[in-house]
Amino acid sequence: MTSVTGRVHLALHGQVAQVILSHPGKFNAMSRAMWRELKDAFVELQGRSDVRCVIVAGEGGHFCAGGDIAEYPDFRFDEAALRGFHEDEVWGGLSAMLACDLPLLAQIEGNCMGAGVEIASCCDIRVAGSGARFGAPIAKLGFPMAPREAALVAREAGTATAREMLLEAAVFDATDMKARGFLNTVLPDGTLTPAVLARAQRICALSPQAARLNKQALRTTQGAMPATGEGAYRYADSPDHREGIAAFMSKRAAVF
Template sequence: MSGRVHLAIDHALARVTLFHPGKFNAMSRAMWRELKVVFTELQARTELRGVIVAGEGGHFCAGGDIAEYPGFRFDADALRDFHENDVWGGLGAMLACDLPLLAQIEGNCMGAGVEIASCCDIRVAGEGARFGAPIARLGFPMAPREAQLVAREAGLATAREMLLEAAVLDAHEMKARGFLQAVRPDAELSAEVQARAQRIARLAPQAARQNKQTLRALGAGQPVQAVVEQAYHYAAQAEHREGIAAFLAKRQPVF
């Protein structure tokens, strides 16, 4: 079995579950391709307000499916195709998704798991979660786009420690370094993430999408003036009017 990426929709929220039994949800090539398909679909679902990304069976994702590696890793062209098309196809689709993404991280979050978590906006982990990218033990480096992503989200010093020392860090350490927004007891993790997702779902959905677009553009190095040119088209939108009207009427807005 090569694993799968499962999508479930519950009203305004989606749940994307990494599922690879017996391998702590390690990502196969098929799963990377499924990840791209799933997030391309989610980007087009205008009724949704947020997405929870999680792993099945007490683990987030233990990295890549190493059993597949001899089939393509020893040829430069095949290796490039894997990282630039399969892996970055999935990660790129996550990064391009305008919906708020919440990572529910428990157990192993290694290599590919850190990369997938790095694509999420809100990251909450259980106290038993462990983070790393010990691929130096396997004799290869992290691909450039993936290294850039992890260094940006986890910090350059953390990326160096993970890649050069094969360090494995616990959830509290990753919270202290700014990678996680919160750490909760493992038994409370699911409820915490669900509560955060419900809070997001009650907020203005188009504002969330525009915030993500703005942050993505600024993070990509676009001049702020270029972003300003597209920043105020929401002025007459119903969501904007409802938010202001509700505040003035001292009532809860209905978005």
């Protein structure tokens, strides 16, 4: 699965699995290939009986800075292609995480933006370094968060926080996100790896059957994500969408 556009590593350490987001030089921004690999990793993990806990983390001191915008001009301005990206690739990866019956721990350092917030929202327990930053400032790029992705973030981060992220392009620090209920624990930067591993090992010592049944029971209380309406991606060829991405690629401020 090696890819020049980043990759998702799945590593097994006894009963603990690690899913590592890796995109060097781009703060682990998610490429299209990475979304497909994320789905593959969690489909595989769901079927394994030897794994009891999964840690989701990023390489190089960052979790995930969002999507790989360098790819966007290739497909985002076509409505059908844009729908396929969000509904098949992005939601394919996120829904595989949500359907996984193993406890998922998010180990969050540095940038956790856009896609990073969505991936973290799929995890059961979220631990962050004190220097972590959270947001989804895609309004600066001229496009919205896809409906089911926005519903997921609103459910986990809270509607008020989601509104600030999406409507105001607000960025929050780890202390603020813990106060808002998104994070379970905030630790000093550089201490996360042993702390999260110790937490995973405590989970592994408990009943794996109970963990799976608890995940299934909790899933029933959350309800299904809303269906995506037909018009959700009609903005694909809009002037705002084109201007936002063109401005990012040119390293200038967008003018809407």
